[in-house]
Amino acid sequence: MAESDQISTDDSYASEAGRQLAFYAVFAILLLGIVIYGLSFVVKLTGGGASGKAVDFENNSITISVAYDPPQLDSMRATDASSFLVLAHVLEGLISNDEDNNLAPGVAERWEIREDGAIFWLRDDAMWSDGKSVTAHDFEFAWKRVVDPKTASEYAFLLFPVRNAEAITEGQMPVSSLGVTAVSDRELRVEFERPTPYFEKLVAFVTYFPAREDFVNSTDGRYASSADTMLYNGPYTVDEWVLGASMRWSKNPYYWNDNKGFLDEINVAYITTDVNAKLNLFKDGQITDTALSASMLPEAMERRWQIDRLMDGTVFFMEFNHRDGRLTNNRNFRRALQLAQDPAELVYKVLKEAAYVPADSLFPSWVRGAEDFLHNEYPPHRSETDIALAREHLELARDELGLTEFPPIVILTGDSSMGLLTAEYYQELYKRNLGLEIRIDAQIFKQRLAKMTSGDFDIVMAGWGPDYDDALTFGDLFSSWNLNNRGRYSSSEMDAQVRIAQAELDPVKRAAAFGEIQRLVHDDVVIIPMYERGVAFVVDPQLVGFRRRSVGPEVDYNYVQLTPLRKP
Amino acid sequence: MPNGHAYDFSPLRRTEISQSQSRPSLSYWQDAWIRLKANTRALISLYLLIGLLIFTLFGPLLWNIDPAAQDLDQISRPPGEDRRALIVPEYSPWTGSASDLEVGSGQGLRLIGEATTQSIRLGWDPTDTVTGYRVYRNIYPIGQERAYGIPRAEFFDSRIVNFEDRLDLKEGIYYFTVVPMKGKEQLLDLTETLAVEVKRVTTVREANQKGLIGLTEELGVGDFIDLAFHPLGTDYLGRDMLARLMAGARVSLFIGIGAPLFFVTFGILFGATAGFLGGKTDQVMMRFADFIVALPFLLFMILFKIAFGIGPGESGIGPMLVALVVLMWPATARLVRGQILQIREQGYISASQLLGGKTLYLILRHMLPNTLGVVLVTLTFAIPSAIFTEAFLSFIGMGVAPPTPSWGSMSNEGIKTMLTTPHELIFPAVLISVTVLAFNLLGDGLRDALDARMRNQE
């Protein structure tokens, strides 16, 4: 107390009591310190992983952060990006992707794709993390387990090109009838249900990864639910997995490829979806890389970071409900909505994300056609905004539908801030340009899916990311039989083109079919493409070989090496 | 004097005031009001709250701007920024035709046309031996670190030598860099950088749409105009912050005051009934209240909110209100019951009963008014917690549905751009804080003022 102007009885009481209080305070703080010290031991048991340094040259290790804990690491049942990310580092399929995203030999040394099937010849030196060899039987077992109804794998549809796969998942045929046979330990034969020219790209996907029968059976139904109930054949192994908290991957000593897996250890120390927290971790030198959202860019520039960007593969669009009786079943109505908007304005003024690109097509710009990018071979119809023409189409629609007044249109969207932002923008846009009343229906993930499935919407804000690196992963989306065609668009013309794209062996004719699909999607206004999502990111400059990918794991550390910075 | 006579007794002269009353007789409420008035903090809070209500209810009449209207020329603008803009022709797409690129050809990286907030068009000279280009943009000079800034485009074709940037352009200087690529390798020696100064512009159509051009005014391309005025700036969609704060106040205060009013009323009825009836009924009713108290509040709040569901176009205020009421009434009920139990035993109740007071009269005239003080205090403390609950739900993405604004959802959006445009966080957060604070201080003041024990102190 600084003030000591007057001494009253109260003041002397206060000062004496204050001294007593200070004594108690010291005591309490000491006690608190002891408790905290004690707790710090307990805390180590519940978390762990955070090493305090993004790049550790001594141990040749790095520390990273991921968005979610993988729900599980069972490659035969995994359906989500966070599992795919881990699996791409710890398992390897017959074929894998190299540094430049080209197909490269994985467990298979060479392969042959024919019209009616495929043959894979496996290498001798591919091993599991317990030192046993990876054999053709491991693939046969894994693929059969995927289609087994008992497994209830949601990604089983990816195996449908294999003979009888679809019938097996429906329980109409025995699992043993799947068209895959391990002729020997080193040779795997596959029979096709129909010609599948893009099969080699499918095989690179997680669902086609191997698993060893004796090991899976020994885990008592808990395969890949923890670090020790799993076998690895990729560049890294999962050493330690504290559920929901952290993971540690270590170099797999049995891995065959010398050009992958240079690090001794990768610590997945932070699991968070909070981009600001990730940025703060990066700034503090705790993690090797982070994505940068629009609002972070000024700071990133101020800090003189080397910013990079990549398309993450996903295309976002407004999908119409084409079911009978819906307003959006009317083509003129859809055309009016198409003409009244401009994806460039959405991306450049509203979303402001540096790595997003306005979309004109169902196919993203990175998808390849026969020889070049599909967009170069078949340029998409550039979007043209013409509000006067849009109003004309709206009048036509009004006449065709026999309406005097348009009822409110429901836009279904998720609860992500991007989804809401987009919906709010379009709500105002269509009110201004067309005088339409839009109602936003924002729902949590599962409720949105339920409404999408049952068709309880006029327009849904949807996105589609690639499962495999082929145009068909986008191209077959609006075939009448595709269950992911949530708006139930159905046209014989579209179906015919999709069938060509599925089975045509000539790449040029196949690309032409994709070009035709692209035109149909625009002309018939099946959807209104909005943007291709991309990500701006920054990586610790001491990392070499860091990759982000449009298809497959979004972040790839398989080729990462550490090099000290040269002082300029 | 053992024997008294009549003359001994003279009538006492009436003095002016036989017994001076130390203070005027005051009712409970008058007394409380006087005490409240003496409490400066509580009084200021009260005026603040009245001010807030006026802001919410009458503000929109004075500042009659649609809180949903988007001004895409002015996105995330802090208050008090320069609004002057040049009128330019309507934007038309640019293909980078040969004739455009001819101008200044051979001078390397150059600006084509004018650099405006509408678009920046760049051209450069093709280099043989390369396979493509990358274009970067920075708001700071490149410097020795070769910090080129944001990658804006990649071209995998050496013949493409033009680029148009339209991404989130603001007035000021931009530094563009074109890096020729050979495969994956950046050819740093051939890199060119250009500083571009950008002018703020708008178009006649935009200006007309926003009503910026008066009927008699004749403005055309080349003239300057003031863009729409936003006293507190705009948010991430170019919406007027002031209008949104007023609209958001309606939601936040409706939840904050409405929910407590409902559950306090319900709590009073529930508690009074239980307390008055007593016995088995009381037991059962209070066990039920205990059960509600035992529900993990936030978890159930979220569950209820989801369970009630929100239809298209609905803001979801209703379900949130119901959930709050369902979960928050027991505290009041317990309090009122306790009070009623106490009061029931008081002398004046028996007196009133003896005088023939009916049950209903007893409850309305004697019991409830006597619990009112406690209830009022509970209410003022319940309001901040309801406002916080709304804000918290917005934070985890389960608040009111857009485009309906609320202070909670506005702060949550603002937090994302905390460093670049702090005004989007500061305004709603300050309003939440001020409201919560004012109710807390008022509650404190009320408690002091209404507490009978404090009556004779000071």
Add this chain to the structure above:
Amino acid sequence: MAIAAFITKRLIQGVFTVWFIATATFFAMHNVPGDPLLNERAMTEAIRANVEAKYGLDKPLGTQYLIYLSNLTRGDFGISFTQENRQVNDIIREHFPVSAILGVLAVLFAAVGGILWGALTALYRNRIPDYLIMFFVILGISVPSFVIAALGQLVIVNMNSALGITLFPVAGWGTLGHMLVPSMVLGLGTMAYLTRLMRSSMLEIVSSDYVRTAKAKGLPPARIFAKHQLRNAILPVITVLGPAIAAITTGGFVVELVFAIPGLGRYFVQAVQQLDYTVIMGTTVFYGAFLVFMVIFVDVLYGLIDPRVRMS
């Protein structure tokens, strides 16, 4: 013995309350619109039926409820819907300790801070320390927790970069440094509340008769303060501590999200968004039970500390 009977009675009531909670949650959840089994990629009917059978969702709701209850009595919360190979029991066992440590620490901070500040402000009433502390207390009460959490993190980052070392980790879990700032942020609101409570109860006591008597008897101030004022003022603080522990432990979502802490709160929010039935049920019932028994525990404790309170 009276005390044993009291505890038994309260425990039995507690068990019933937990059962009610389980029932209420079960039916509330099954009425939530939406389909927990749907995923980004659509499933064929056949695959869907297989998945449904796996989780027992093909049975009528009543049967599901009975199965759930019988599992519950055995302490089995089932398997997570979204984390297919993971037992809800495991999830709780892994993540609750994290939330609990965070919560305990936050409550400790809040209690120690609240009592000390409260006593201090009462002693120096209407003087600079009082105003200063009360200003921060008011700030603590009136700023939303997510704003405080975000600001807290920002302060750490800037402090670290100014010092050039990592004084406190920015986020994550696993060491002493990781727990300090988040638990302070988490405990801030409660601390502010306790400070106010402590201050007013200190002031009430200082003007009470027994303190006056003690002063009149000429007892040394330090003794009066320690024996009478502080000790009696702490009692009301302890009463609110029970609910506060429960509220803090169950309400750590915000801090867990912002600081990337693998606590149970984060799991719950995720589970709700994913409609993960078993995890929602497990978390709610577990927390409900925790809350109920915490309150009972505090009541009993209070009865032991304060002889005026009768066990009835």
